[in-house]
Amino acid sequence: xxxxxxxxxxxxxxxxxxxxxxxxxxxxxxxxxxxxxxxxxxxxxxxxxxxxxxxxxxxxxxxxxxxxxxxxxxxxxxxxxxxxxxxxxxxxxxxxxxxxxxxxxxxxxxxxxxxxxxxxxxxxxxxxxxxx
Amino acid sequence: xxxxxxxxxxxxxxxxxxxxxxxxxxxxxxxxxxxxxxxxxxxxxxxxxxxxxxxxxxxxxxxxxxxxxxxxxxxxxxxxxxxxxxxxxxxxxxxxxxxxxxxxxxxxxxxxxxxxxxxxxxxxxxxxxxxxxxxxxxxxxxxxxxxxxxxxxxxxxxxxxxxxxxxxxxxxxxxxxxxxxxxxxxxxxxxxxxxxxxxxxxxxxxxxxxxxxxxxxxxxxxxxxxxxxxxxxxxxxxxxxxxxxxxxxxxxxxxxxxxxxxxxxxxxxxxxxxxxxxxxxxxxxxxxxxxxxxxxxxxxxxxxxxxxxxxxxxxxxxxxxxxxxxxxxxxxxxxxxxxxxxxxxxxxxxxxxxxxxxxxxxxxxxxxxxxxxxxxxxxxxxxxxxxxxxxxxxxxxxxxxxxxxxxxxxxxxxxxxxxxxxxxxxxxxxxxxxxxxxxxxxxxxxxxxxxxxxxxxxxxxxxxxxxxxxxxxx
Numbered sequence: 001x002x003x004x005x006x007x008x009x010x011x012x013x014x015x016x017x018x019x020x021x022x023x024x025x026x027x028x029x030x031x032x033x034x035x036x037x038x039x040x041x042x043x044x045x046x047x048x049x050x051x052x053x054x055x056x057x058x059x060x061x062x063x064x065x066x067x068x069x070x071x072x073x074x075x076x077x078x079x080x081x082x083x084x085x086x087x088x089x090x091x092x093x094x095x096x097x098x099x100x101x102x103x104x105x106x107x108x109x110x111x112x113x114x115x116x117x118x119x120x121x122x123x124x125x126x127x128x129x130x131x132x
Numbered sequence: 133x134x135x136x137x138x139x140x141x142x143x144x145x146x147x148x149x150x151x152x153x154x155x156x157x158x159x160x161x162x163x164x165x166x167x168x169x170x171x172x173x174x175x176x177x178x179x180x181x182x183x184x185x186x187x188x189x190x191x192x193x194x195x196x197x198x199x200x201x202x203x204x205x206x207x208x209x210x211x212x213x214x215x216x217x218x219x220x221x222x223x224x225x226x227x228x229x230x231x232x233x234x235x236x237x238x239x240x241x242x243x244x245x246x247x248x249x250x251x252x253x254x255x256x257x258x259x260x261x262x263x264x265x266x267x268x269x270x271x272x273x274x275x276x277x278x279x280x281x282x283x284x285x286x287x288x289x290x291x292x293x294x295x296x297x298x299x300x301x302x303x304x305x306x307x308x309x310x311x312x313x314x315x316x317x318x319x320x321x322x323x324x325x326x327x328x329x330x331x332x333x334x335x336x337x338x339x340x341x342x343x344x345x346x347x348x349x350x351x352x353x354x355x356x357x358x359x360x361x362x363x364x365x366x367x368x369x370x371x372x373x374x375x376x377x378x379x380x381x382x383x384x385x386x387x388x389x390x391x392x393x394x395x396x397x398x399x400x401x402x403x404x405x406x407x408x409x410x411x412x413x414x415x416x417x418x419x420x421x422x423x424x425x426x427x428x429x430x431x432x433x434x435x436x437x438x439x440x441x442x443x444x445x446x447x448x449x450x451x452x453x454x455x456x457x458x459x460x461x462x463x464x465x466x467x468x469x470x471x472x473x474x475x476x477x478x479x480x481x482x483x484x485x486x487x488x489x490x491x492x493x494x495x496x497x498x499x500x501x502x503x504x505x506x507x508x509x510x511x512x513x514x515x516x517x518x519x520x521x522x523x524x525x526x527x528x529x530x531x532x533x534x535x536x537x538x539x540x541x542x543x544x545x546x547x548x549x550x551x552x553x554x555x556x557x558x559x560x561x562x563x564x565x566x567x568x569x570x571x572x573x574x575x576x577x578x579x580x581x582x583x584x585x586x587x588x589x590x591x592x593x594x595x596x597x598x599x600x601x602x603x604x605x606x
Contacts, residue, residue: 016166016182018255021295021382021498028499041602042255067166068528069181096420098526115526116386116419117515119506 007131008036010058012049014077017067018042022094026062029120035127046076050084059131060090062123063110070097071104078108090130094118139163139422140184141535142198149203151425157432161211161412162199163187164221169256171217171590174539183536186422187213191539191585192546196224197231205229210241211286211376216258218245219267220586223577226279242283242332245271248309248481249288251602252490253295258590261482263597267572269316272327274573284327285313286334286376292490293336294382296498299347300464302336304471305490307354308481314363324363328370337403338380339395345451346460348375348406354465377403378412384419386524388514392416397434404438407448411435420526488602543585550583558582559592566596 011027013020020042031037038056040049053061063074074093081089093105094114102113112126139145149160164187167179173191174183183189190196205228214221222243226236247264250257257264268285275282289306297305310331317327335351337344355373359365379399384392393416400413413431415423423431439445451457478484485491504510511517558579565575579589 016170016178017186018250018253020255021495024495025296025498025502028495029502032499032503067182068185068531070528072181096526096528098528099524101528115524117512117524119516120502121506 006034006036007060007127008038008056008058009060009062009127010038010040010049010053010056011062011064012040012044012052012077013042013064014044014046014049014073015065015067015069016043017065017069019066020064022066023062023064026064026094026120026123030124030127033120033124035124046073046080049077050080050086053081053089054084054086058089060092060127063091063093065093065095065097068096070095071101074105074110075108078110090127092123092126094123139187140189140532141539142188142190142195145188145199146201146203149199152432153203153208155429155432156436159209159211159410160203162213164212164214165189166256168221168586169214169217171220171258171587171594173543173585173587174536175543176587180536183539185531189539190221190224191543191587193224193227193580193583194542194546196221196228200228200232204234205232206234206238211283212241212243215244215247215250215254216256216264217586217590218243219271219573219576220580220589222271222275222282223573223580224586226577227581236279238281239279240281242286243271244286244288244334246285246288246309246313246334248312248485249291249305251485251600252292252305253494254291257600258594259597260600261485263593264600265312265316265482266569268313269320269322270571270573272313272317272330273320273322273571275330276322276327278573282330283332284330285310286332287313288334290334290336290378292494293338293380295494296382296501297494298497299338299340299343300467301471301493301497303347303351303354303464303468304475305481305494306333306335307351307358307468308472308475308484310355311358311362312481314359318363324359324365325367325370328359328363328365329367329372332409333373333375335375335377335403335408336380337377337399337406337408339383339399341398341402342451342457342460343464344399344402345406346457346464348377348403348408349449349452349457349461350465350468351375352407353461354468374409376410376412377406377408379403379414381414381418384414384416385512385515386419386526388520388522389416389419389525391514392419393430393434396431397438400434400438401442401444404444405451417525420524421528491602546583546585554582555584555588558584559588562589563592563596566593 011023013023027037027039091110092112093110097113165184166182168190172179174189272284275284287310289302292305293302352373356371359371379396396413413434415427415431417427475484508516562575
């Protein structure tokens with residue numbers, strides 16, 4: 001029966017930035033497509049995000065950043081995930097993230113980065129493929 | 133012509149301002165970093181990684197003085213995009229001016245001071261809505277007496293539109309915020325005609341050309357009705373909706389960025405034909421970076437070409453009387469009235485915000501837009517049609533890694549040098565005043581003059597007012 005349960009995704013905003021249109025549109029789009037989605041709200045700390053991910057028992061976490069603070073902030077999320085021994089959760093990201101940082105983020109274990117103009121369909125396709 | 137700028141340190145911002153002034157810009161516009169906007173000093177642990185990133189970092193009087201070094205404040209007007217911490221930034225500006233020898237009565241400028249839209253869209257709130265409204269009114273009341281040339285509130289629809297709402301919603305939500313501010317000030321005993329002329333508006337100019345022209349016309353008409361009928365304004369200036377416009381950042385694409393020059397030009401033209409009083413045109417690279425100097429300059433040149441070469445500024449309402457524009461104006465006014473009516477039924481804008489209604493409306497519209505783009509019912513050139521394989525150039529402003537440590541050292545030195553007894557006394561007075569119903573502006577002016585920092589002032593206010601915790605559901 002486990003396979004019947006819809007995938008659950010946490011969309012998270014880390015840092016002080018309040019631009020949440022992207023995060024919310026992705027959250028609403030994924031929900032529309034039948035996934036279960038939780039949203040952290042703005043100004044979440046990495047600790048709060050990981051706690052929510054554990055509490056909600058999610059399959060994936062989508063991190064959003066538009067203010068340029070992603071390197072330090074996403075890195076910290078990955079560290080806290082490790083500290084809390086969270087395993088098997090797929091982490092992806094979106095927002096204004098320069099190419100040279102994308103590679104660095106992938107090394108940290110962030111599986112995909114969706115830049116400006118990305119479609120919900122492409123995020124959905126990625127999740128379906130990775131969460132099989 | 134007023135271009136929004138400001139980044140990094142006070143010294144770098146000063147340099148950009150000097151440059152823009154020599155290029156013929158007529159007013160300054162200040163962007164602040166996120167810690168400054170939500171009440172943390174640059175050395176606060178919560179500011180880590182954010183100092184100087186999306187605007188200039190201002191924690192103390194010394195920072196403000198440095199930004200305006202060599203710029204006589206009686207000769208420029210300054211617009212500050214600041215909300216939750218507006219009382220503090222305004223106080224810093226007033227004291228910096230005084231130290232230049234410029235009295236408050238000679239200053240002109242604007243503070244955004246529009247906290248309500250922060251709960252709906254932009255997110256730089258600190259305190260709950262009710263004490264925040266008090267701070268808004270404190271500024272209005274203080275400036276009516278002390279800084280008569282200051283525009284005390286710039287009621288913004290820009291950010292709600294960027295967040296995804298429609299043109300009619302932009303009118304309605306903006307005016308609903310405006311109504312709440314006027315109501316708050318009237319309830320405080322201020323005569324409507326004593327402060328309403330100093331309220332300005334800030335709109336977006338989106339891509340649908342005629343709809344945008346009509347939007348400005350409809351908003352003007354509605355505001356005049358509201359001021360006259362609801363608030364009994366007698367002064368015509370109270371009823372006038374004066375507004376600044378910025379072209380829509382959300383219409384810019386990271387794909388094929390040169391297309392954004394064309395988009396911005398069309399949007400700027402619509403804003404001018406719609407009667408805007410001042411304008412910011414976005415740089416072509418702004419979908420993905422803080423604009424480079426050459427794109428900021430090209431954006432300014434775009435305005436100069438419209439102003440001096442196109443001839444469109446000869447007449448304030450050149451499309452008035454056009455069948456199409458008049459009918460669009462009527463339609464938008466009607467739709468905006470319907471939204472306003474719904475808000476009234478919810479118990480007013482404060483209730484509509486607190487219940488999450490406004491956010492739901494905005495993000496529902498954003499989601500519908502996204503679906504229309506993905507279904508290709510809406511075409512975005514270079515994104516879902518006419519695409520090319522050009523790789524995206526996404527850049528974030530490279531941050532000088534020495535900036536944050538330097539800011540920490542500067543602030544540590546400031547805290548060592550200043551009169552600690554005086555600081556303590558100022559903060560105690562502030563706490564007492566915050567617990568009373570006194571106007572906080574004079575107290576905050578005293579604080580910043582004694583080198584109390586922005587973060588220290590906000591810490592006291594947080595302890596008295598509490599912090600806003602939004603519901604996260606959408």
